[in-house]
Amino acid sequence: AMAPGIGGFGGLYPFGDSYLVAGTDGVGTKLKLAFEMSKHDTIGIDLVAMSVNDIVTSGAKPMFFLDYFATSHLDVDIAEQVIKGIVEGCRQSDCALLGGETAEMPDFYAPGEYDLSGFAVGSVKKDAVIDGSRIAAGDAVVGLPSTGVHSNGFSLVRKILAKSGRSLSDELPGAGHSPLTIGHALLAPTKIYVEQVLDIIAKGGVKGIAHITGGGFTDNIPRVFPEGLAAEVRVGSWTVPPIFKWLKEAGNVEEAEMFRTFNMGIGMVLIMEQMAAEQILKGDEPAFLLGQVINGEGVVYK
Amino acid sequence: AMAPGIGGFGGLYPFGDSYLVAGTDGVGTKLKLAFEMSKHDTIGIDLVAMSVNDIVTSGAKPMFFLDYFATSHLDVDIAEQVIKGIVEGCRQSDCALLGGETAEMPDFYAPGEYDLSGFAVGSVKKDAVIDGSRIAAGDAVVGLPSTGVHSNGFSLVRKILAKSGRSLSDELPGAGHSPLTIGHALLAPTKIYVEQVLDIIAKGGVKGIAHITGGGFTDNIPRVFPEGLAAEVRVGSWTVPPIFKWLKEAGNVEEAEMFRTFNMGIGMVLIMEQMAAEQILKGDEPAFLLGQVINGEGVVYK
Structure with missing residues (x-):
């Protein structure tokens, strides 16, 4: 019931005449550059991009996004910059920022550092899903x-x-x-x-x-x-x-x-x-x- | 269009005659106890629980779950134990483990440590959503x-x-x-x-x-x-x-x-x-x- 989508970029879940398509990702060690440059206002765009670019490969239109922000001690200024980028990423992908979690975890992250993960869900009609199966020589x-x-x-x-x-x-x-x-x-x-x-x-x-x-x-x-x-x-x-x-x-x-x-x-x-x-x-x-x-x-x- | 659900535990997104309900959470510093006890096979149950228990408060049946696992250097044994718990959590909540991301991020986490976040999506018919609005004195x-x-x-x-x-x-x-x-x-x-x-x-x-x-x-x-x-x-x-x-x-x-x-x-x-x-x-x-x-x-x- 999970197919198509094996090997694809988003997970597909059948729902009525549609598939819900979900993707999750972080931004990896690009964060270290944001830390070193003390520039936190676009890394949220990266976060949204990684998930929505995955799910659009199925032909799915992203509907909503949720973020997880984890740090040892919350720095409100940094968090606001990060969220600003996430909001901009959601705007660019025309999806709703439906929720999120800010986790303060002492002794997990170095001072001033944090990790991010994101999660996007989209939908595509079953008869419109793009899965590569019709690819042919000459395309x-x-x-x-x-x-x-x-x-x-x-x-x-x-x-x-x-x-x-x-x-x-x-x-x-x-x-x-x-x-x-x-x-x-x-x-x-x-x-x-x-x-x-x-x-x-x-x-x-x-x-x-x-x-x-x-x-x-x-x-x-x-x-x-x-x-x-x-x-x-x-x-x-x-x-x-x-x-x-x-x-x-x-x-x-x-x-x-x-x-x-x-x-x-x-x-x-x-x-x-x-x-x-x-x-x-x-x-x-x-x-x-x-x-x-x-x-x-x-x-x-x- | 996002209401109801303001102040609730999951974010609601209208989809046909249903709401999709999404929640995200981690397990916080409970992880430190798992690290200290070198016991990693149930923390994944906690991870699933935190999100699915949130979304069921709207009356939504969880449909699928995705996880994000971040560590400095992947320890396959630990990761397998963690995933075992996630699979068990998905079994207990009758939802599909639709995807996940394993992020290796050198210099982010102490040796042997990791962070987890989870995302669950469920659905509930619009006319069956539970939102507290009908609560009355005497209930x-x-x-x-x-x-x-x-x-x-x-x-x-x-x-x-x-x-x-x-x-x-x-x-x-x-x-x-x-x-x-x-x-x-x-x-x-x-x-x-x-x-x-x-x-x-x-x-x-x-x-x-x-x-x-x-x-x-x-x-x-x-x-x-x-x-x-x-x-x-x-x-x-x-x-x-x-x-x-x-x-x-x-x-x-x-x-x-x-x-x-x-x-x-x-x-x-x-x-x-x-x-x-x-x-x-x-x-x-x-x-x-x-x-x-x-x-x-x-x-x-x-």
Whole structure:
């Protein structure tokens, strides 16, 4: 009764003629950067993003969100900043902040630190659920741009930072006309794809959607693919943001590891009929044709 | 569109002819006792209990649960024990474990420690929602027994323990024929009231339900009461478990603070029509008549 959704990004629960789709996630060690930069007003956007971006992959419209905020001793100023971000994330994803829990747990967290988890529920009509089952060879692989590292890979980011000798307040090399610090580039809030993805779905022809989180293209795209099919991705078919170039160089990270850890500039991948993809690629919102579905396994980089 | 449920224990979201009811909670510093006793197989029951006991107060049947488990470095043995408890909690509350997130966050938690949060979603038909609005003077106040301290008040518990000089492996005074240690009494898993409460609701006459968590009777019962009405509670009308007597004596805690912090042996309070209450009090499952609804404010102890 739980299927479809095995291997998908949100859990599906049948309810009348709909599925309720639920997702939970935290923001991981990206929090450490927020602590170091004493900037707490966007990490709540990341928190909402991680869960709602998961559930929208089923075609579900997010309905409500709940948060859990845990700290040793409540700092009201910090908590207000965090909540401000959560409220903004809920606004961007058009869902209600239905509740939350603030837990004061002495001796659990270092002074000034906290952890966050979030939980989102959406719904989709059973006959409209997107589960990848209709994906076929020849379908288009379309990518939607990310705003940066989003909320995954920060354990590696922190290692690279330490190794590089750079500080968070140093300017990011290669940022060009819009100079920004490494810290601000890394802390940029995760893009919330809800509105854009639901719009694309409404136009028809979407067969599968992958939220590119920890594991990058390599691990996340195959989660929605039927057996025997692979995604052929042309490296160079989209713009890789400067932060990834810097991380690769500063950390001397192999390309394969970059693609297995980071989103590389694409936070959401849609598998679509070619005709439908053409319409999206001509639209106002930026989208890239990354490649196509072929016979095979996993992701084939070209 | 969010009402009813303001001041209630779960957030309500309208969906067709139903409300979806969602709750989130952790288990707080009870975790520290699990760490000290190296006993991780029931804390997951507490986790599920805290959320499902909240949502059943609206008359909602829990449908699914998701967990968030965060630790610095994953210890698979500990994680398996924790999940075992979560699975048992879901079994007891007849809800699906729909998903979860295991977050490895280096430098967040002390070695061997972790934090947990849980999210439950249930549903109730709009015309069957229980929100306290029909509570009237003369209604019965019925209590369902707890299994002990449940998952609240552990900051005070830990202070009392430190002050008392007792260890968790000392025998609990007053435990009588079934000797047990202070540690095991404190770590007893939170009772899951879902089946019992839904059975009582099905028999009719239930007007309001309060889950007795942090804040005890004093803060939780009034959350479901209309303006101008109070709960008159006869102290002595139920059996207070030995653990509360020991906590009161060992910590030299005032009665008022005990009732504002602990459940005192009653984990769930139902406000019912007198005739309906009589049937429940005669039933097989233990229940106590604590008192009645009177004109006034808050909880009046007698």
